[in-house]
Amino acid sequence: MPQIPEKVHELTVGQLSARSGAAVSALHFYEAKGLISSRRTSGNQRRYSRDALRRVAFVRAAQRVGIPLATIRDALAELPEERTPNRDDWARLSRAWRSELDERIRQLGRLRDHLTDCIGCGCLSLDTCVLSNPDDVFGERMTGSRLFPERPARERTSDR
Numbered sequence: 001m002p003q004i005p006e007k008v009h010e011l012t013v014g015q016l017s018a019r020s021g022a023a024v025s026a027l028h029f030y031e032a033k034g035l036i037s038s039r040r041t042s043g044n045q046r047r048y049s050r051d052a053l054r055r056v057a058f059v060r061a062a063q064r065v066g067i068p069l070a071t072i073r074d075a076l077a078e079l080p081e082e083r084t085p086n087r088d089d090w091a092r093l094s095r096a097w098r099s100e101l102d103e104r105i106r107q108l109g110r111l112r113d114h115l116t117d118c119i120g121c122g123c124l125s126l127d128t129c130v131l132s133n134p135d136d137v138f139g140e141r142m143t144g145s146r147l148f149p150e151r152p153a154r155e156r157t158s159d160r
């Protein structure tokens, strides 16, 4: 891993990539999504503060456990004055995300348990296939295999 001298307070995108393990394209994506920020040099090159390393580590750790980027961004935005998350922040946020993860694990367990029914089947029935309709979302609102709720007649005639 490349070492960055202590006196260097800003990192190029390549240095941030090498130190964080995130691809340059991922860093650009994080920046576009408002998860990290940089300043531009007179030559229009990105420079990141050293704090960006901790923010990228935070984002990657959260992503690894399946937290959506929008949720991560909201969590970072809650920190006072866009402070970089510290150990206490991570502990607090990971506690808050635990129930979300528990629910996701429960859903995945259900899918896994029913997967053997689907192997070699291919029907993808909305009535019986748990992969096709894992939460039976349509069964609660309507019968049959309709994916879209009925639209008012006024809207249907405007399609013609």
Ligand code: FES
Pocket (backbone or CB within 6 Å): 117, 118, 119, 121, 122, 123, 124, 125, 128, 129, 130, 131, 132
């Ligand atoms: S594909 Fe037929 S039950 Fe899932």
